[in-house]
Amino acid sequence: MRNIPVDVSTLTFVCVSAPRPKVLNQETGEVKVDRDGQTVFTVGLSAADAMGRVDLLNVAVTGDQSVTIGEVVTPVGLVAFPWEAVLGGEKRWGVAFRATRVVPVSSGSAPAGVA
Secondary structure, three states: OOOEEOOOOOOEEEEEEEEEEOEEEOOOOEEOEOOOOOEEEEEEEEEEOOOOOEEEEEEEEEOOOOOOOOOEEEEEOOEEEEEEEEEOOEEEEEEEEEOOEEEEOOOOOOOOOOO
16 A cells, blocks of 8 residues: 655644544444554545645544544644455455554644644
8 A cells, every 4th residue: 555645734724523433333333443543543634735725634643642623633644545355245445544643733833834
């Protein structure tokens, strides 16, 4: 699987859904864990560029993150990776996102593009 680093320096990210454990199986409620046994969480983020284009991303991250809805954040170590699977007999594909952590942007250290 190829990881594609994402340059976050010109994007503004806002938390749009609070961190929640990533569920592998809706029927059993099985929660995804990483190799070290830590729970993997999903954080919903909006990503806006300087032209005003906005995309919504669900970002996987290990461990619960201390971010809240509406907070301007930075996804640290953000990577994108393509995926493909057969689900219910139907072939599906897309791009997923993962970060090492999601941190609030402090007023004094906003990255470029954050107002």
